[in-house]
Amino acid sequence: MADVTILYMLGWGRSGGTLLGQLLGGLPGFVYAGEIGNAWAWSERAQCSCGAAGPMCPFWSRVFQRALGGWPDLERVLAAHGRWAKLRHTSPLLLGHRTGETEAYGDMLARVYGAVAETAGAQIVVDSTRRPPEGLLLLRRPGFDVRFLHLVRDPRAVAYSWSKRPKERPEGGRLPLHSPTTSTLHWVAWNMASEVIRRCRRGALLRYEDLVLEPGAQLRRVLRKLGLTAPADLEERVSRVPPGTAFHVLVGNPVRAAREPRPIEPDEEWRVRQPPHERVLIALATWPLLLRYGYARRSAPPDA
Ligand SMILES: [Zn+2]
Secondary structure, X not given: OOOEEEEEEXXXXXXXXXXXXXXXXXXXXXXXXXXOOOHHHHOOOOEOOOOOEHHHOHHHHHHHHHHHOOOOOHHHHHHHHHHHOOHHHHHHHHOOOOOHHHHHHHHHHHXXXXXXXXXXXXXXXXXXXXXXXXXXXXOOOOOEEEEEEEEEOOXXXXXXXXXXOOOEOOOOOEOOOOOHHHHHHHHHHHHHHHHHHXXXXXXXXXXXXXXXXXXXXXXXXXHHHXXXXXXXXXXXXXXXXXXXXXXXXXXXXXHHHOOOOEEOOOOOHHHHHOOHHHHHHHHHHHHHHHHHOOOOOOOOOOOO
Protein backbone atom coordinates (compact mmCIF):
# COMPACT_ATOMS: atom_id res chain seq x y z
CA MET A 1 0.00 0.00 0.00
CA ALA A 2 1.22 3.49 -0.86
CA ASP A 3 1.87 5.88 2.01
CA VAL A 4 -1.24 7.38 3.54
CA THR A 5 -1.25 10.77 5.26
CA ILE A 6 -3.79 11.17 8.04
CA LEU A 7 -4.74 14.77 8.67
CA TYR A 8 -5.93 14.34 12.24
CA MET A 9 -7.97 17.16 13.77
CA LEU A 10 -7.53 18.05 17.42
CA GLY A 11 -9.71 20.18 19.69
CA TRP A 12 -13.14 19.90 21.33
CA GLY A 13 -16.49 19.16 19.64
CA ARG A 14 -18.75 21.83 18.08
CA SER A 15 -15.73 23.72 16.82
CA GLY A 16 -16.47 23.36 13.10
CA GLY A 17 -14.82 19.98 12.46
CA THR A 18 -17.46 18.82 9.97
CA LEU A 19 -17.19 22.08 8.01
CA LEU A 20 -13.40 21.87 7.93
CA GLY A 21 -13.55 18.20 6.89
CA GLN A 22 -15.99 18.88 4.08
CA LEU A 23 -13.88 21.77 2.73
CA LEU A 24 -10.66 19.74 2.79
CA GLY A 25 -12.42 16.60 1.56
CA GLY A 26 -13.37 18.41 -1.65
CA LEU A 27 -9.69 18.88 -2.62
CA PRO A 28 -7.98 16.52 -5.08
CA GLY A 29 -6.19 13.65 -3.34
CA PHE A 30 -8.10 14.17 -0.06
CA VAL A 31 -10.93 12.11 1.39
CA TYR A 32 -13.12 13.16 4.32
CA ALA A 33 -14.92 10.30 6.04
CA GLY A 34 -16.03 11.99 9.28
CA GLU A 35 -15.16 10.89 12.79
CA ILE A 36 -13.65 7.58 11.82
CA GLY A 37 -12.40 6.76 15.32
CA ASN A 38 -15.77 7.45 16.93
CA ALA A 39 -17.09 4.02 17.93
CA TRP A 40 -20.59 5.01 16.81
CA ALA A 41 -19.25 5.11 13.22
CA TRP A 42 -18.67 1.36 13.50
CA SER A 43 -22.29 0.71 14.44
CA GLU A 44 -24.63 -0.86 11.93
CA ARG A 45 -27.20 1.76 12.97
CA ALA A 46 -25.11 4.73 11.77
CA GLN A 47 -26.53 6.60 8.79
CA CYS A 48 -24.11 7.60 6.04
CA SER A 49 -24.22 11.12 4.61
CA CYS A 50 -24.66 9.55 1.15
CA GLY A 51 -28.17 8.57 2.31
CA ALA A 52 -27.56 4.84 2.87
CA ALA A 53 -27.93 3.03 6.19
CA GLY A 54 -24.42 2.08 7.40
CA PRO A 55 -24.06 -1.50 6.14
CA MET A 56 -25.87 -0.60 2.89
CA CYS A 57 -23.33 2.11 2.01
CA PRO A 58 -21.08 0.68 -0.71
CA PHE A 59 -18.13 2.78 0.42
CA TRP A 60 -18.14 1.69 4.06
CA SER A 61 -18.98 -1.92 3.19
CA ARG A 62 -15.84 -2.00 1.04
CA VAL A 63 -13.77 -0.21 3.70
CA PHE A 64 -14.67 -2.64 6.46
CA GLN A 65 -14.38 -5.63 4.15
CA ARG A 66 -10.85 -4.54 3.19
CA ALA A 67 -9.80 -3.62 6.70
CA LEU A 68 -11.51 -6.18 8.90
CA GLY A 69 -13.07 -8.79 6.60
CA GLY A 70 -16.59 -7.46 7.15
CA TRP A 71 -18.66 -5.08 9.27
CA PRO A 72 -16.87 -4.74 12.62
CA ASP A 73 -17.75 -6.38 15.90
CA LEU A 74 -19.05 -3.28 17.69
CA GLU A 75 -18.66 -4.78 21.19
CA ARG A 76 -14.96 -5.31 20.59
CA VAL A 77 -14.49 -1.83 19.17
CA LEU A 78 -16.39 -0.22 22.03
CA ALA A 79 -14.35 -2.09 24.64
CA ALA A 80 -11.02 -0.96 23.14
CA HIS A 81 -12.33 2.54 22.46
CA GLY A 82 -13.59 2.86 26.05
CA ARG A 83 -10.17 1.93 27.42
CA TRP A 84 -7.84 3.92 25.16
CA ALA A 85 -9.75 6.99 23.96
CA LYS A 86 -9.54 8.68 27.37
CA LEU A 87 -7.72 11.97 27.63
CA ARG A 88 -5.48 10.79 30.48
CA HIS A 89 -3.66 8.48 28.07
CA THR A 90 -2.41 11.46 26.03
CA SER A 91 0.86 12.05 27.89
CA PRO A 92 1.95 8.38 28.18
CA LEU A 93 1.20 7.78 24.50
CA LEU A 94 3.01 10.97 23.52
CA LEU A 95 6.02 9.73 25.48
CA GLY A 96 5.95 6.48 23.52
CA HIS A 97 4.26 4.20 26.07
CA ARG A 98 2.83 1.23 24.21
CA THR A 99 1.32 -2.11 25.26
CA GLY A 100 0.09 -5.10 23.30
CA GLU A 101 -3.43 -3.76 23.78
CA THR A 102 -2.69 -0.26 22.50
CA GLU A 103 -0.88 -1.73 19.52
CA ALA A 104 -3.75 -4.07 18.65
CA TYR A 105 -6.26 -1.20 18.83
CA GLY A 106 -3.95 1.13 16.88
CA ASP A 107 -3.47 -1.56 14.22
CA MET A 108 -7.21 -1.96 13.83
CA LEU A 109 -7.68 1.83 13.51
CA ALA A 110 -4.82 2.05 11.01
CA ARG A 111 -6.28 -0.71 8.87
CA VAL A 112 -9.54 1.24 8.64
CA TYR A 113 -7.80 4.53 7.76
CA GLY A 114 -5.74 2.70 5.14
CA ALA A 115 -8.86 1.11 3.66
CA VAL A 116 -10.62 4.51 3.55
CA ALA A 117 -7.72 5.92 1.50
CA GLU A 118 -7.59 2.88 -0.78
CA THR A 119 -11.34 2.76 -1.36
CA ALA A 120 -11.50 6.50 -2.12
CA GLY A 121 -8.33 6.43 -4.23
CA ALA A 122 -6.94 9.24 -2.05
CA GLN A 123 -3.59 9.84 -0.36
CA ILE A 124 -4.78 12.08 2.47
CA VAL A 125 -7.48 11.04 4.94
CA VAL A 126 -9.06 13.94 6.84
CA ASP A 127 -10.41 12.86 10.20
CA SER A 128 -12.58 14.87 12.62
CA THR A 129 -12.65 12.39 15.53
CA ARG A 130 -10.54 14.79 17.64
CA ARG A 131 -9.54 12.31 20.35
CA PRO A 132 -5.91 13.09 21.18
CA PRO A 133 -4.98 9.56 22.40
CA GLU A 134 -6.40 7.92 19.29
CA GLY A 135 -4.46 10.27 17.05
CA LEU A 136 -1.30 9.28 18.90
CA LEU A 137 -2.05 5.55 18.46
CA LEU A 138 -1.69 6.09 14.71
CA LEU A 139 1.89 7.33 15.01
CA ARG A 140 4.94 5.27 14.07
CA ARG A 141 3.10 2.86 11.80
CA PRO A 142 4.79 1.89 8.55
CA GLY A 143 2.98 3.39 5.56
CA PHE A 144 1.26 6.12 7.64
CA ASP A 145 2.17 9.73 8.22
CA VAL A 146 0.05 11.64 10.77
CA ARG A 147 -0.21 15.46 10.70
CA PHE A 148 -2.12 17.25 13.45
CA LEU A 149 -4.45 20.17 12.80
CA HIS A 150 -5.73 21.85 15.97
CA LEU A 151 -9.12 23.47 15.41
CA VAL A 152 -10.29 25.86 18.09
CA ARG A 153 -13.42 27.95 18.54
CA ASP A 154 -14.45 30.56 21.10
CA PRO A 155 -15.47 28.57 24.24
CA ARG A 156 -18.59 30.73 24.69
CA ALA A 157 -19.83 29.82 21.20
CA VAL A 158 -19.00 26.16 21.82
CA ALA A 159 -20.84 26.09 25.17
CA TYR A 160 -23.87 27.72 23.55
CA SER A 161 -23.86 25.16 20.75
CA TRP A 162 -23.72 22.20 23.17
CA SER A 163 -26.50 23.57 25.37
CA LYS A 164 -29.14 24.58 22.82
CA ARG A 165 -31.82 22.18 21.61
CA PRO A 166 -29.81 19.51 19.80
CA LYS A 167 -30.18 18.77 16.13
CA GLU A 168 -31.70 15.50 15.01
CA ARG A 169 -29.40 12.77 13.83
CA PRO A 170 -30.07 11.49 10.29
CA GLU A 171 -30.49 7.99 11.79
CA GLY A 172 -32.97 9.27 14.39
CA GLY A 173 -32.52 10.55 17.93
CA ARG A 174 -30.70 13.71 18.83
CA LEU A 175 -27.13 14.74 19.46
CA PRO A 176 -26.11 14.78 23.14
CA LEU A 177 -26.41 17.92 25.25
CA HIS A 178 -23.71 19.30 27.55
CA SER A 179 -24.22 21.99 30.16
CA PRO A 180 -22.09 25.14 29.73
CA THR A 181 -20.01 23.96 32.72
CA THR A 182 -19.30 20.53 31.22
CA SER A 183 -18.57 21.99 27.79
CA THR A 184 -16.20 24.57 29.27
CA LEU A 185 -14.28 22.04 31.38
CA HIS A 186 -13.93 19.76 28.37
CA TRP A 187 -12.95 22.69 26.15
CA VAL A 188 -10.06 23.54 28.50
CA ALA A 189 -8.89 19.93 28.96
CA TRP A 190 -9.13 18.88 25.32
CA ASN A 191 -7.51 22.06 24.02
CA MET A 192 -4.67 21.74 26.52
CA ALA A 193 -4.05 18.14 25.40
CA SER A 194 -4.30 19.26 21.77
CA GLU A 195 -1.89 22.12 22.44
CA VAL A 196 0.73 19.72 23.81
CA ILE A 197 0.44 17.35 20.83
CA ARG A 198 0.48 20.20 18.32
CA ARG A 199 3.65 21.64 19.79
CA CYS A 200 5.42 18.29 20.10
CA ARG A 201 4.42 17.14 16.61
CA ARG A 202 4.72 20.50 14.78
CA GLY A 203 1.05 20.69 13.94
CA ALA A 204 -0.96 23.70 12.80
CA LEU A 205 -3.53 25.84 14.62
CA LEU A 206 -6.73 27.07 13.00
CA ARG A 207 -9.51 29.13 14.54
CA TYR A 208 -13.05 28.42 13.35
CA GLU A 209 -13.68 32.16 13.21
CA ASP A 210 -10.80 32.66 10.75
CA LEU A 211 -11.80 29.65 8.68
CA VAL A 212 -15.31 30.98 8.01
CA LEU A 213 -13.98 34.49 7.32
CA GLU A 214 -11.34 33.56 4.75
CA PRO A 215 -11.43 29.80 4.05
CA GLY A 216 -9.05 29.87 1.07
CA ALA A 217 -6.30 31.88 2.74
CA GLN A 218 -6.55 29.97 6.03
CA LEU A 219 -6.51 26.52 4.44
CA ARG A 220 -3.57 27.49 2.25
CA ARG A 221 -1.73 28.63 5.37
CA VAL A 222 -2.37 25.48 7.41
CA LEU A 223 -1.64 23.10 4.52
CA ARG A 224 1.70 24.86 3.96
CA LYS A 225 2.42 24.66 7.68
CA LEU A 226 1.69 20.91 7.62
CA GLY A 227 3.90 20.36 4.58
CA LEU A 228 0.98 19.45 2.31
CA THR A 229 0.46 20.77 -1.20
CA ALA A 230 -2.58 22.97 -1.85
CA PRO A 231 -4.05 23.05 -5.38
CA ALA A 232 -3.57 26.29 -7.33
CA ASP A 233 -7.35 26.87 -7.39
CA LEU A 234 -7.83 26.23 -3.65
CA GLU A 235 -9.69 29.51 -3.00
CA GLU A 236 -12.24 28.70 -5.69
CA ARG A 237 -12.71 25.11 -4.49
CA VAL A 238 -13.46 26.12 -0.90
CA SER A 239 -15.74 29.08 -1.63
CA ARG A 240 -18.79 26.89 -0.81
CA VAL A 241 -19.33 23.76 1.27
CA PRO A 242 -19.87 20.69 -0.94
CA PRO A 243 -23.12 18.75 -0.34
CA GLY A 244 -23.02 15.93 2.21
CA THR A 245 -23.87 13.45 -0.51
CA ALA A 246 -20.39 14.05 -1.97
CA PHE A 247 -18.95 12.21 1.07
CA HIS A 248 -19.40 9.03 3.05
CA VAL A 249 -19.56 10.31 6.59
CA LEU A 250 -21.04 8.09 9.27
CA VAL A 251 -20.50 10.40 12.24
CA GLY A 252 -20.42 14.19 12.35
CA ASN A 253 -22.71 17.17 12.68
CA PRO A 254 -26.15 16.36 11.14
CA VAL A 255 -25.39 19.10 8.60
CA ARG A 256 -23.16 16.44 7.01
CA ALA A 257 -26.30 15.12 5.30
CA ALA A 258 -27.13 18.44 3.52
CA ARG A 259 -28.19 17.72 -0.05
CA GLU A 260 -27.06 20.98 -1.64
CA PRO A 261 -23.82 22.98 -1.59
CA ARG A 262 -24.11 25.73 0.99
CA PRO A 263 -22.41 29.07 1.60
CA ILE A 264 -19.88 29.41 4.40
CA GLU A 265 -21.43 31.56 7.07
CA PRO A 266 -20.19 32.32 10.59
CA ASP A 267 -22.52 30.99 13.28
CA GLU A 268 -22.80 33.99 15.61
CA GLU A 269 -26.15 33.22 17.25
CA TRP A 270 -24.47 32.85 20.66
CA ARG A 271 -23.52 36.54 20.70
CA VAL A 272 -27.20 37.46 20.80
CA ARG A 273 -28.81 34.56 22.66
CA GLN A 274 -26.29 33.45 25.29
CA PRO A 275 -27.10 34.90 28.75
CA PRO A 276 -24.48 37.59 29.58
CA HIS A 277 -23.66 36.07 33.00
CA GLU A 278 -22.89 32.74 31.30
CA ARG A 279 -20.55 34.46 28.87
CA VAL A 280 -18.68 36.17 31.71
CA LEU A 281 -18.33 32.95 33.74
CA ILE A 282 -17.00 31.01 30.74
CA ALA A 283 -14.51 33.79 30.00
CA LEU A 284 -13.30 33.71 33.61
CA ALA A 285 -12.96 29.91 33.60
CA THR A 286 -11.00 29.83 30.36
CA TRP A 287 -9.07 33.12 30.47
CA PRO A 288 -5.49 31.82 29.95
CA LEU A 289 -6.48 29.99 26.78
CA LEU A 290 -8.94 32.72 25.82
CA LEU A 291 -6.01 35.15 25.75
CA ARG A 292 -3.73 32.63 24.06
CA TYR A 293 -6.15 32.12 21.16
CA GLY A 294 -6.93 35.81 20.83
CA TYR A 295 -10.56 35.62 21.96
CA ALA A 296 -10.27 38.18 24.75
CA ARG A 297 -10.13 40.84 22.05
CA ARG A 298 -10.31 40.60 18.30
CA SER A 299 -6.77 39.82 17.26
CA ALA A 300 -4.72 37.57 15.04
CA PRO A 301 -4.24 33.97 16.23
CA PRO A 302 -0.79 33.07 17.56
CA ASP A 303 0.12 30.18 15.29
CA ALA A 304 2.81 27.86 16.61
ZN1 LIG B 1 -22.07 6.27 2.15
